Amino acid sequence: MIDETNLVVQSNPLVQAQYKLGETEQKLLRVLVSMLGPHTEGLEKKYHRLSVQDFAKFLGHKDADKLHTEMRRIARRLKLAPVKVHLPNGDTIETSWIAGFRYPRGTGWIEFEISWMLEEQLLRVKEQFTAYYLANVAKLTGAYTVRIYELVRQYMGARQR
DSSP: OOOTTOEEEEEHHHHTOBOOOOHHHHHHHHHHHHHOOTTOOOOTTOOEEEEHHHHHHHHTOSOHHHHHHHHHHHHHHHHHSEEEEEOTTSOEEEEESEEEEEOOTTSSEEEEEEOGGGHHHHSSOOSSEEEEETHHHHTOOSTTHHHHHHHHHHTTTSSOO
8 A cells, every 4th residue: 555654765866867757657666665665675576566546546546447557558668767877986877667567467456676776776775865755746747846856855955956
C-alpha cells in the first residue's frame, strides 16, 4: 500500500542526475524509492511489489482499469530510460532506473527490481541527500515539476544555487 507519509530519500548526485521521464514515470519512480527503507539491505535481487490499484489511487485516477493497460508501458519506459549520475569523486554511473519488472496477468500488481548500480544513491546515504514526503509530489503535474521540486528541496537551506 502506498503511504503518502513515506519518505523519498536520494543522494544529491541522484537528484541532479541526467534523465528524461514523463510525469507518471517520475511519480512511479518516487513511489518505488519511498518503498525502500532502513530495512532494505541491498538492491540486488530485491523485488518491490506495487498494487496497480494503489498506484491509481495515488495518481488520482478514477479508472484503475485504464492504468492496468498502461503499467507495462510505464515500467518498460523506466527500464529503458538511461540515467547518468555524476558522483563527487569524478566517477559516473550510467544505468537504467530498474533492472527489470514482472507483471503477472490477472494479479493486479507489478514487481520491480531497482538497478543495483543505484544502491549507494538510494541506500546508505548519510550526508548530501534530499528527503521529502511522498505526499509532496502526489498532486504535482507536468513532466518537470517533480524534478524542479527536488532541486528546490535540495537547496532549501542554501541561499543560492
